[in-house]
Amino acid sequence: MKLLIIEDEQALRESMVKYLSYQGYICETAADFTSARDKLSLFNYDCVVVDIGLPGGSGLDIVSEVKYMESKAGIIIISARNTLDDKLRGLELGSDDYLTKPFHLSELNARIQAILRRRNFEGNKTIGFYEIKLYPEQRKATVNEKSIELTDKEYNLLEYFISNKGRVLTKPAIAEHNWGDEYAQAGDYDFIYTHIKNLRKKLLDAGSGDYLKTVYGSGYRFTDL
Amino acid sequence: MKLLAKTTIYFLSAMIALLAITGFYLYRQFSREIKNRSDAELLTAESQWINYLQSQADIGTTFIMRSKELSVFPTEAPPQPYPVISDAEDYTIISGTKIPYRQLAHVIPINGINYQLIIKNSQEQKVALMTSFTKVVLFVFAGLCLATLLFNWIMSRRLWQPFHQSLQKIKKADLQQMKDIRFDTTETYEFNQLNESLDAMSRKIYGDYVSMKEFTENAAHEMQTPIAVVQSKLELLLQDGNLHDEQVQSVLQAEDALNRLSRLNQGLLLLAKIENNQFIAEGEISFAVITKKYLSQFSELIQQKQLEAETEFTNDFKIPLHPLLADSLISNLLGNAIKYNYQGGKIRITTTAHSYDISNTSELDAIPADKLFKRFSSSPENNTKSNGLGLAIVKKIADANNLSVLYEGGNNMHSFTITRKRN
Numbered sequence: 001m002k003l004l005i006i007e008d009e010q011a012l013r014e015s016m017v018k019y020l021s022y023q024g025y026i027c028e029t030a031a032d033f034t035s036a037r038d039k040l041s042l043f044n045y046d047c048v049v050v051d052i053g054l055p056g057g058s059g060l061d062i063v064s065e066v067k068y069m070e071s072k073a074g075i076i077i078i079s080a081r082n083t084l085d086d087k088l089r090g091l092e093l094g095s096d097d098y099l100t101k102p103f104h105l106s107e108l109n110a111r112i113q114a115i116l117r118r119r120n121f122e123g124n125k126t127i128g129f130y131e132i133k134l135y136p137e138q139r140k141a142t143v144n145e146k147s148i149e150l151t152d153k154e155y156n157l158l159e160y161f162i163s164n165k166g167r168v169l170t171k172p173a174i175a176e177h178n179w180g181d182e183y184a185q186a187g188d189y190d191f192i193y194t195h196i197k198n199l200r201k202k203l204l205d206a207g208s209g210d211y212l213k214t215v216y217g218s219g220y221r222f223t224d225l
Numbered sequence: 226m227k228l229l230a231k232t233t234i235y236f237l238s239a240m241i242a243l244l245a246i247t248g249f250y251l252y253r254q255f256s257r258e259i260k261n262r263s264d265a266e267l268l269t270a271e272s273q274w275i276n277y278l279q280s281q282a283d284i285g286t287t288f289i290m291r292s293k294e295l296s297v298f299p300t301e302a303p304p305q306p307y308p309v310i311s312d313a314e315d316y317t318i319i320s321g322t323k324i325p326y327r328q329l330a331h332v333i334p335i336n337g338i339n340y341q342l343i344i345k346n347s348q349e350q351k352v353a354l355m356t357s358f359t360k361v362v363l364f365v366f367a368g369l370c371l372a373t374l375l376f377n378w379i380m381s382r383r384l385w386q387p388f389h390q391s392l393q394k395i396k397k398a399d400l401q402q403m404k405d406i407r408f409d410t411t412e413t414y415e416f417n418q419l420n421e422s423l424d425a426m427s428r429k430i431y432g433d434y435v436s437m438k439e440f441t442e443n444a445a446h447e448m449q450t451p452i453a454v455v456q457s458k459l460e461l462l463l464q465d466g467n468l469h470d471e472q473v474q475s476v477l478q479a480e481d482a483l484n485r486l487s488r489l490n491q492g493l494l495l496l497a498k499i500e501n502n503q504f505i506a507e508g509e510i511s512f513a514v515i516t517k518k519y520l521s522q523f524s525e526l527i528q529q530k531q532l533e534a535e536t537e538f539t540n541d542f543k544i545p546l547h548p549l550l551a552d553s554l555i556s557n558l559l560g561n562a563i564k565y566n567y568q569g570g571k572i573r574i575t576t577t578a579h580s581y582d583i584s585n586t587s588e589l590d591a592i593p594a595d596k597l598f599k600r601f602s603s604s605p606e607n608n609t610k611s612n613g614l615g616l617a618i619v620k621k622i623a624d625a626n627n628l629s630v631l632y633e634g635g636n637n638m639h640s641f642t643i644t645r646k647r648n
Contacts, residue, residue, distance in 0.1 A: 015457030080449035102453035
């Protein structure tokens, strides 16, 4: 899977490349409008991550460009502007998702995976991790081909964990992904523990390996190590 | 002291002095005139008496006559060339009033005998003059007093009207509506000067306010990218398996602080945008629907604190509001109701056709009115959980949408009520 990351802020670009490369993507980058357009016309990408405020032009024009070229690439906009108008315009122009800065890399990764899965019409639409298999369209999970009963939140958690397998996920990142931005203002993240405990128990009861590990003091990690 | 009262006092004091001086001057002029006439009368009387005495003396009579107005008697004193006219010192008492006299004294020789002739002329007129003068002056003064008061009152109403209009405009001036304030041209030069200055000033204030708002918004936007950089770096750092616990804790604390900074920034940005009127209501918002959405979204927190949430949505509260503001309003109020509640407490939410009421139990004291909607004035016990912008945002949303927020605290209950503002 090949990604094009268009972001003028070098440090942020590098972070994204580092995180996404680890997840198995081939990442190419562009730092300004012109080089982004050149790369898009020369190569094919599966997903384009584009910042709106670029030197030399607007990221929204890149979105139009991609659509104009009838590229099959998924598009995800990242922007410092959290306005409904920008969001709507981006989606109208044909972007698949919109992420406001600052964002968690794990969130970006989960969103890219979701886009790729939706766009992958011919291929496999399931997500697998050893004996665990997720069917995102039905929001169902199986362990060793046996279906397990998960609540909505538990399913979201599992999908998020498997999308970011091997990475340490902090409580704020987990909370934001599963419960939304507003949650942070209402309280602490202690409630996450209950959900993770339940999810882990259900997985273990269904005969899965113990992949959901607590990383002492920092958060959780889904890993076979 | 009112300007009207001040001008009246100054005017009247000046009038008193002026009247006193004119009164005194006129009195002197008149009394001099009276004296001259009186003296002329005395001289005429004297010459008549002398003629009479001379004609009678030819017959060989000696005169002695003493009356109130005329005394003629022989004297040893030498004759005087001119009569002496003076104010009489002896006052005669008539009906209890002392009346001054003008007196002519002359020693004249008639047929070889020296006669002392004394003619007195009553100065009663002078006293009358004095009295009427005082009366007139007092009368004029009273009239002036009344006229001044009336005139000043009318003047201050008429002439000062443009001033009062401008004053009212300044009093009602609100930073956000400063743009529309115009101080009109009047017929008075001074007020035109004033209004021109006020116009210039309000335009300057509004300009500064706009640029400050723009600055806030731009600054908040520009801050998001560096925050994103730091956040991504911290996230990557956490993936490093070689970190010790202590280092992990430092990274987590940094991330936590960064989250707060980011939320704070977003809050300030939201406030700036509301002030910029960037959220125009698109349609009616049902408070019951939004509340249900957030009750379900916050259900984990409610369960965790074992809160009892009572709702009464039989009559919905519906108002035109931008959906994003509606979300922000309800999530802030409900978030607070959960956050500042105690374990096993209660939340009660009621909508009526005219109001939205949310109340919760809490161990915290009632919020002082002066701190209620102020930015960054959250209670010290909750400093880490709150960015101190929640209620400021609630208030700003209400203000921008013609709603009023009422707070009641005490007896371990806090309640916020939102109603339409009465116009």
